[in-house]
Amino acid sequence: MQNITPGSRERVLVVGAGIGGVATAVALAQQGFEVDVVEITESTRQSIFGVGIIQPSNALRALDVIGAKDACLEIGFAAPAWGRKEDAQGNVLFEMPGAPIEGYPPMNGVTRPELHRILLERAAQEGVAVRYSTTFTSIDDRGESVRVECSDGSAADYAVVVGADGVGSTVREQVLHAELRPTYIGQSAFRVNIPRLSGIDRIILQEGEAGMAGVVPIGPELAYFFLNVPWPDRSVRPTREELPGLLRGYLAEFGGLTGEIRDHHIHDDSDIVLRPEEGMIAPAPWHTGRVVLIGDAVHAVPPHLGQGAAQAIEDGVVLAEELAAADLASGASVAAALASYTERRYERCKLIVETCIGIGRYEIGTDPAFDHVGETQRTMEAMVAPL
């Protein structure tokens, strides 16, 4: 077994090179840590689900800390307002201004591969090494450090191990209750890329009987369309070939923009994704000893507010700040830093998860009294608060 000799700087291992893992690695490297990242897939292309990413103001503020905001704004589409809600025929019901933070637009849309490219470039600039096709085979917290053995035959001692391995995290089993899993919220979402048609300059929702349709600009020429529908049994998965016809059927009642998209931009060969929505907020604290969790591993965020990645990036920024202020040689100091990290993050993430679950219930009709527009605005305003 290859034995990696500890460097002079404090070493941290990040498990998972998703949005949260790479952002956390950059934040830690900026604070002077020596950071290794292991990623189980051959390349992050294989782990990128979905089509686009909504970046609310608070995501841009966190990306600014890690030097990735400008590149996102350059390639994305910065919206003048968060969005608008219309009825199924395209009549405006509500304007949704969002809650911009000074210096940042209310929302920027990007494609997922571009966001990953930007984050990986920042990681390379900070000297972070990502080892693909690699995972941990054992994590042994020995008190003064954590011994990690990996599937590539390497072994090393780390001051801290960060589990950023997403919604199906296996690091989580070492930190929290082994049975903890996200809950399916009874809703699934169709998503498909479309051209950025005229008028798509913000998130535009259209509420119909079948579900909540919407468009999101994710670049100068590109947008994505989605439809959130009640889907009681998540094990029912239509084939790829069935999805275009199924989606067009759901959209039969719609006029306005959604009607135009149905008639002209959903084709038999369209690359449509149908994704079940899940929610979870793990109980605090989010660490045991020197092993800590970030991102979807501790808060699976349904997509209604575009906040899942935002929260994962914010986790990384806060964790890096707390560890930078700690004495990593001291187990007590690490414990205090990790406890402080959860304390700063828990209520914020809980609010996001609970609001999204509430919006999901409203959309599938199990909580029609839920104030969709008001709760969206209130929750976005809460995200303006400093980290």
Ligand SMILES: Cc1cc2nc3c(=O)[nH]c(=O)nc-3n(C[C@H](O)[C@H](O)[C@H](O)COP(=O)(O)OP(=O)(O)OC[C@H]3O[C@@H](n4cnc5c(N)ncnc54)[C@H](O)[C@@H]3O)c2cc1C
């Ligand atoms: C369809 C869809 C649309 C979304 N839209 C938005 C949006 O608009 N805005 C937004 O902010 N969020 C959105 N989200 C949520 C967002 O994608 C997630 O919250 C975010 O990716 C979480 O980042 P993460 O790093 O915690 O997890 P992930 O991005 O899932 O990354 C986890 C990584 O860990 C790797 N991994 C897993 N197990 C191991 C292992 N044992 N060893 C090594 N590596 C491992 C995985 O391969 C993966 O690369 C959306 C999610 C979905 C599914």
